[in-house]
Amino acid sequence: MSPFLLTLNDVVMQGEPLGEGAATGLVGQLSSYMVVSGILFVLGVATIITRRNALYVLMGTELILNAANINFVAFARFGGFGIDGQMMALVVVMLAAAEAAVALAIVLRVFHDFGSIDITRTDSLRD
Amino acid sequence: MDFMFIVFAGLAVLGGLVMAFHQSIVHSAFGLVGALFGVAGLYWTMGADFLGGLQVLLYVGGVTVLLLFAVMLSTRDSTRLALSRYVLVAPVVGLLGMFIFQAYRGVYQVVQVLGVQGPEAPQPTTQQIGELLLSPDGYLVPFELVAVLLLLVLIGAVTIARRGQEQDEDQGQPAGTESGGTP
Structure with missing residues (x-):
């Protein structure tokens, strides 16, 4: 089967290459965390795409970073990679906090200059 | 499947759904609080106790309060979908x-x-993380870089947020009660 051809069976990860018993064992636990992470990631992307308010874009970014962090910690726990995944997640949390502080300051500036935080209206550099 | 996993994963996904699809931005912000708390619970179910506590302190306590302040300071319309x-x-x-x-x-x-080999029973991770953060063959350099970055962010955020007030004072508009100490 072509690797780019998806069936519903592949999406829910119950295809035949995984072997029996995988869904109840350790890898099954890992995959359930990965599914939650994927759902959160897609919700964050949907928020970023659909909203025009800059604060929604920030909230979607936070959700995406958290989805990535779940994967880091899940692989550290179930993938046999020790505690390094947790250290990466720690750095990501710190950077996300810094990003939120700077981005909210920028949002306040944009609101002050444009009277709105609609990201489609902040186009004074366009022409 | 683990009962606590279902509870926290449900909380995370439900909060994410509320954040993505609710009309009011304040409700969306509280949906984000639920999602972030659910993620912290998922950390706890994976034995990452320190990281879960940090998540609650930093995200649920800090970033969300910042977001709510920005919502109150800047949003006029609810930006309907x-x-x-x-x-x-x-x-x-x-x-x-x-x-x-x-x-x-x-x-x-x-x-x-x-x-993969089976996971051992979860151990407390705070001591391991502390030793790794301060050992030269561990994560000492990223730790110090993050410290410098946080200082830069502190100065940068204050600078960006204050620049507008200085322009107001140049234009002769009253800039509220704050007046002073600008270098």
Whole structure:
């Protein structure tokens, strides 16, 4: 089967290459965390795409970073990679906090200059 | 499946759904609080106790309060969603989700081939993390870089947020009660 051809069976990860018993064992636990992470990631992307308010874009970014962090910690726990995944997640949390502080300051500036935080209206550099 | 996993995963997904689809931005912000707390609970179910506590302190306590302040300071309209935007965006998001799960499936098979060993019972991780953060062959350099970055962020955020007030004072408009100490 072509690797780019998806069936519903592949999406829910119950295809035949995984072997029996995988869904109840350790890898099954890992995959359930990965599914939650994927759902959160897609919700964050949907928020970023659909909203025009800059604060929604920030909230979607936070959700995406958290989805990535779940994967880091899940692989550290179930993938046999020790505690390094947790250290990466720690750095990501710190950077996300810094990003939120700077981005909210920028949002306040944009609101002050444009009277709105609609990201489609902040186009004074366009022409 | 683990009961606590279901509880916290449900909280995370439910909060994410509220954040993505609710009309009011304040409700969306509280949906984000629920999602972040659910993620902290998922950390706890994976034995990452320190990281879960940090998540609650930093995200649920800090970032969300910042977000709510920004909402109160800047939002006039609730920026209603049009259904047409969802119709346009749905195929993009659906394709993205399918690609993500396909990539996950690849990683999943690789991990299975490597042969993971069973996880030992979860240990307290605070001491390990502290030792790794301060040991030169561990994460000492990223730790110090993050410290410098946080200082830069502190100065930068204050600078960006204050620049508007200085322009107001130049234009002769009253800039509220704050007046002073600008270098």
